[in-house]
Every structure is written in structure tokens, then in C-alpha cells.
Amino acid sequence: MKTTILIPARYASTRYPGKPLAQIKQGDGTSKSLIHMAWDAAQGVAGVDAVYVVTDDSRIEQAAYDFGAEVIMTSPEAPNGTARCAEALENAGLETDLVVNLQGDAPLTPTWFLEELIAEMASNPEAQMATPVLRCDAQTYNMFREDRAAGRVGGTTVVFDRERRGLYFSKEVIPYIETGRMPDPIPVFHHVGVYAYRPDVLRAYMDWPEGILEAREGLEQLRFLENGVPVTCVEVDARGRLFWELNNPEDVARIEAVLQKA
Template identity: 70%
Template sequence: MKTTLIIPARYASTRYPGKPLAELTLPSGRKKSLIRLSWEAAVSVRGVDAVYVATDDDRIADHARGFGAEVIMTSDTCRNGTERCADALDRAGIETDLVVNLQGDAPLTPPWFVEDLIAAMGADAAAQVATPVLRCDALTYGHFVEDRKAGRVGGTTAVFGANGHALYFSKEVIPYIDPGKLPDPIPVFHHVGVYAYRPAALRAYMGWPTGRLEALEGLEQLRFVENGTPVACTEVDGRGRVFWELNNPADIPRIEAALKEL
């Protein structure tokens, strides 16, 4: 399969304006932007034929070109990363078998998460969309609970059926667990912000209006669920590494601490 990886990035984030250009301090003391760290994670993935940053903002585009990324300028009407990937594919005239969306706020994404996702799509010709899920350890589950108690919108959780197809995604912590009866293993799965799509699925997505649940949760993948397109949830192994996205300024110390452990 010819595989194209696109990193959608926008400046006007509601929760964190200018997020792609936010700087994180590495263990060496050197600072790198969030978008650069995400791009470096993307180019380390095996089996990818091309990597692009897709944005509508000249500040992000100029910065990305400065560290060597190829950039596709997209429309400023794109409402989420999936729409931006579809727009980039169309504008650049890219012919590919698979499109991977690695969101620009996830520099801690291990390369094997994406490699496992690509392999899963290659093994299932009927799959139109797939996304990784990671079983929460006690630390990550604690971050979820802490964020909700503080009124912060943090990561996303996923629930899926016996066939591995998504039943729902939420910014709440689902399923509910009695705080006094935390089971082992923890039955909460962290949705990893990566998607793999067939090009036909991206084209179909652009033809659907924003769904009711998508609008309520602010989660783009729910548009597929609401329109009956199965989203395959591929469980990945963290191999002891901490995974977290940069959703809010409060996440910077968490990610900087995790970078020290790599």
C-alpha cells in the first residue's frame, strides 16, 4: 500500500490558540515546537511514503518549512483535522492507497502505534477507517480523572464492541468506574489521535454535514460513527511509554516529563 501521512495543524485552536508553535523543553534543555516534535515522530514511522504538514496558516507553514517539512496549504474553512486531510489530498492531487492523520498535538506517539494501524488496514481490505486505542494504566487514568475534576477537557476515551468497531468516543471518562472498585486491568481505553482512512472514506466524510454528537463532543471521528461507517479500534501496546496529547497549557509539564523518559 502506498501510504501518505498528513499532519493537520491550525493556529486558531479554541482551547489553546497557537498550539502548534508552542515550545517544549527537551531533556537537553533545547526547545522545539509542538509541530516539529510531531513531524519528527511522523518521519520515524516505517512504511510511509510521504509526510506533509497541512495548514491554512502562514506562521505554521513558514515554521514547518524552516525545519524541513513539506507543507500543503489548505482552506481556512476546514473544521477539523479529517477535513484538512481530505482538502490537502485534493489540493495536492495525491494518489495514495492509505491516508494517515497524525494530529499535530501528539509528539509522544510511538512509531509502532502508526505502524500497527497501517498493518491492520492492510490486513482488512474492508476496513475504511481505523484508529488506535491504548488501555489506560493507573497514571493515565489518574490524568483523565484529575482533568475532569478540574473542569479541563483532556484526552478522549473510546468504547468498542466485540468486533473491535467503535461504539462511542467521548471526552468524558467512559465507561464509568466506581472509584472504590478500580479493576485490574483498567477497562478504560485512551483514544490515540491517529487515523487511517481509505481515500473513498475521506471523500464520503466531506459530503456529510456535521453530526449532532460530533458537535456536542467536539470529536470529528463521531461523524463516521453517526453515518454508519465502522471505525475499527486497533489496540496498541504502550511498551511502558507514557502517551498523552497536548490539549491544554497544563499538559506541557506532563509531556516534558514524559520526554525525559524516552
């Protein structure tokens, strides 16, 4: 199964302009840009045939070339990473069996998250797309609650059925847990912003109009659910590591703290 990783990156983030070029201090005291870290992470994934940075911005393009990446340019009109990946698939005439969308704002994404996602798609030919989910521990759950209490939109949570098909994704913390009655284990799953798509369903995404839920939440994966395409949720294990994306400037310190311990 020929597999291609695309790393969509845009400069004009509403919450964090210039986010892909934000410098993150590494454990050895040096710094790397977020997009460079995403590229490095992709290089470590087994069974991948090609990796590209996908952007519409010349600053990100040049930075990517500087650290040795291959780049596919897309239009500024692409509203999200999925649309950017779909456009890149056509612009570059990519011939691939599987497209993996590794968001450029998740430098703590372990290689095994992507490898387990790819393995799911290889073993389950009925799956049209899949995404990793990670059960929250107390620290991650509290980070979600802190962000919401401060009025920040942080990560995304998900609920899914017994067949691991996503029921809903939200920037709110779902399901609701009554104060003082925390179950063990915590029944909240952090949605890891990585996707694997069959090329046909990725192309179909561009033909569907934005749905009500996608517009309200700002979550591209909801367009698939609104059009009846199951999203297979692949539960992954962080193996004792903290996983968090860079959604807001406040997240830089959280990520750097993890890197200092690595």
C-alpha cells in the same frame, strides 16, 4: 500500499491558541515546536511514502519550511483535522492508497502506533478507517479524572465491541467506574488521536453534514459512526511509556516530564 502521512495543524485552537508552535523542552535541554516534533515522529514510521504538514496558517507554514517539511495549504474554514486532510487530498491531487492523519498535538505518539495502524489496514481490506486505542494504566486514568475534576477537557476515551468496532468516543471518561471499585485491568481505553482512512471514505466525510453527537462532543470521528461507517479500533501497547496529547497549556509540563526521562 502507498501510504501518506498528513499532519493537520491550525493556529486558532480554542483551548490553546498557537499550539503547533508551542516550544517543548527536549530531554537534551533544547526545545522544539510541537509541529516539529510531530514531523520528526512521522519520519520514523516504516513503510510511509510521503509526509506533509497541512495548515491554513502562514506562521505554521514558515516554521514547517524552516525545519525541512513539505506543506500543503488548506482553507481556514476546515473545522477539524479530518476535514483538513480531505481538503489536502484534493488540493494537492495526492495519489495514495492510505491517508494517515497524525494530529500535530501528540508528540509522544510512538512510531509503532502508526505502524500497527498501517498494518491493520493492509491486512484488513474491509476496514474503511482505523484508529489506535490504548488501555489506561492507573497514572493515565488519574490524569483523565484530574482534568475532569478541574473542568478541563483532556483526552478522549472509547468503548468498542468484540470485533473492535468503535461504539462511542467521548471526552468524558467511559465506561463509568464506581468509586472504590476499580477493576484490574482498568476497562478504560484512551483514544490515540491518529486515523488511517481509505481515500474514498475520507472524501465522503466532506459530503456528510455535522451530526448531533459530533457537534456535542467536538469529535470528528463520530461523524463516521453517525453515518454507519465502522471505525476499527487497533489496540496498541505503550511499552512502558506514558502517552498523552497536548490538549491544554497544563499538558506541557506533563509531556516535558516524559521527555526528560527518555
